[in-house]
Amino acid sequence: MGRKITIEPVTRVEGHGKVTIHLDDAGKVTQTRFHIVEFRGFERFIQGHPYWEVPVLVERLCGICPVSHHLAAAKATDIIAGVGPEGLTPTAEKMRRLMHYGQMFQSHALHFFHLASPDLLFGADADPAIRNVIGVALMHKDLAVQGVLMRKFGQEIIKATAGKKIHGTGAIPGGINKNLSPEERDAFLKAPDPLNAETMVAWAQAAVDFFKDFHKKNTALIDGFAAFPSHHLSLVRKDGALDFYHGALRAVDAAGMKVLDDVDYRDYLKYIGEDVRSWSYMKFPYLRSLGKADGWYRVGPLARLNTCDFIPTPLAQKEFEIYKAYTGGKPNNMSLHTHWARLIELLHAGEVMRDLLHDKDLQGTALVKKGRKAREGVGLVEAPRGTLFHHYQINADDQITMGNLIVSTTNNNEPMNRAVNWVAMNVLDGQKNITEGMLNRVEIAIRAYDPCLSCATHALGRMPLAVELYDARGGLLDRKER
Amino acid sequence: MSVGRSDIKVLIFGIGNPGRRDDGLGPALLQEMRGADVSRGTDALASEGARSGADPRRDEGAGAALEFRYQLNVEDAYTIRDFDLVIFADSSSGGGSGATGVGEDAGTRGPEHGAAGVTQDGANGVRKGGAAAEVVPEDVALNEIGPSATIAFTTHEMSPASVLGLCHELYGRTPRAFALAIRGYEWDLGEGLSEKGRANLARAADVLRRFLDEQ
DSSP states (O other), X not given: OOEEEEEBSOTTSBSOOEEEXXXXXXXXXXXXXXXXXXXXXXXXXXXTSBGGXXXXXXXXXXXXSXXXXXXXXXXXXXXXXXXXXXXXXXXXXXXXXXXXXXXXXXXXXXXXXXXXXXXXXXXXXXXXXXXXXXXXXXXXXXXXXXXHHHHHHHHHHXXXXXXXXXXXXXXXXXXXXXXXXXXXXXXXXXOOTTSSHHHHHHHHHHHHHHHHHHHHHTHHHHXXXXXXXXXXXXXXXXXXXXXXXXXXXXXXXXXXXXXXXXXXXXXXXXXXXXXXXXXXXXXXXEEGGGHHHHOOEEOSHHHHHHHOSBOSSHHHHHHHHHHHHHTTTSOXXXXXXXXXXXXXXXXXXXXXXXXXXXXXXXXOSOOBOOOOOOSEEEEEEXXXXXXXXXXXXXXXXXXXXXXXXXXXXXXXXXXXXXXHHHHIIIIITTOSSOOHHHHHHHHHHHHTTOOXXXXXXXXXXXXXXXXXXXXXXXXXXXXXXX | OOOSSTTOOEEEEEESOTTBGGGGHHHHHHHHHHTOOGGGOHHHHHTTXXXXXXXXXXXXXXXXXXXXXXXXXXXXXXXXXXXSEEEEEEEEOSTTSOOOOXXXXXXXXXXXXXXXXXXXXXXXXXXXXXXXXXXXOTTEEEEEEOOOOOOOSOTXXXXXXXXXXXXXXHHSOOOEEEEEEEEOOOOSSBSSOOHHHHXXXXXXXXXXXXXXXXX
């Protein structure tokens, strides 16, 4: 009798999703799906609101990555306010960059230390009771302490630049509403160990070294797990450097050939389409030139280190060279190498924060610019999880009439489905007994993408944790709650 | 109002999303502690008194340090480590479960995801510890909680008990902790508390003030 195995929700990612695995009578995998089952409607909710409210409103999409939405919306409404993407004052741009890199730092630290590391440190077959952040604290206390404080440091940077850790108001159309006082700056540069910028860089370097050491001891697992070719997309700076805040859109194929050659992201609709499927509220973006079936792509740390040419900070660049050499300079398509890429980005974010804090422009007083108003604006940033698109139109009364958001996790929808399918085909296929370790491997594949499922459907709400087993005719055979 | 003993360091978390109506009851409680007018809406008020990371002064009200949280996070284990008494205030979907209501799914939330991470004790009132047990209105519950090693399915949304558990593992101690669950009724997108939610807020503030006076 065929079976459908459901993992619901996926543990240790934000929001919630459901994984469904269909087996035939012989226990062979016939189909896998990663479902998003919530609907939120933020794109409709913001209609009718004045455009200057949008950078604050859209932060309500998510309590995990509100800064990304705040800045993407600010960049879009900059254009509406008549200020081009590169027309901000130096103080405004650098305050936003500090905010954004602070966010990247805390998000990447949190993800690795508290979401991914339990799996790596304890293994997919470990007791779930210890395979969590408290288990990490018990067995690897230094790692847990550093993870907590790196997150706290990044959150304090956000508070100093955005005004609040969650749902800040710092970025406004055309600029920023505060600078960084010398006292605020010194609190980050001169604080006693460990909560200062230099220690954060040192800990980030140690995190990269930790992973490289772990990789050496577990090469087959890290290299082979959920490895599959794909296209990769991200923003890159004009000179090809990694840049989380601004750049042109670049996409490469699995071999490294450019598919999108540094195009202006304001024209994204010419290049990116969105497919819908009946079994998920989340959309499936694709590169129009390649079509719906073949045009899917990855975003996030793995993609960014595949599209950029170099990293403009010395320690991260050195690690980037080691990382690229591992694949002979070709794109990296190994899902678990996302963790390695994420830690190199963590190091880069630490270096950028430290260097920016020394920049006197942060104490400047020219905060806002205005220009000739436009009726439409597009803003993209590289959020921790990948490329984030915000697009708005307004009417003559300055009210939002259209909002289109493609969030990072939506961009990774197809890759996550492919990763689930890989695990199902390679780990679950043909097995008579489905163990918790097997099911956790499905989740490990998803967690590598660090999905924020709250954002992907702009949803709120929670679901009970349940696993449901169905026969081939859809009859419920068993249900388990965690 | 003030804490009875001046040598006790008290922290009050107001947890919730002020953009989701009564989910903002936790942050609104902080405004009550500051003596602010919550009828203006809780979102703007939640940030009043917020300090930058450089300012060593805490946001304070009624003799306690006040912290607004959209949701608890792992670094809150660090935040609480030096306090003697911590109050986790959050909205509840009712039934004394301490579950934080979220619209239609309110009833499905397990206690570990609720206002306190507290398992339902069926009672409304202060229990355990040195505080005197007393009858409180049914839509407000103040319960003592302890550390837990259990993590909810996502560590991006940690229960108070998990925060206490992580604090214990990292720093070798945990403060005495209570969960204050305030019954809410409306969870739609939007600012401002429901009328009944606001009434429960006033009762909750009164319960908390009397409790702190006795410490």
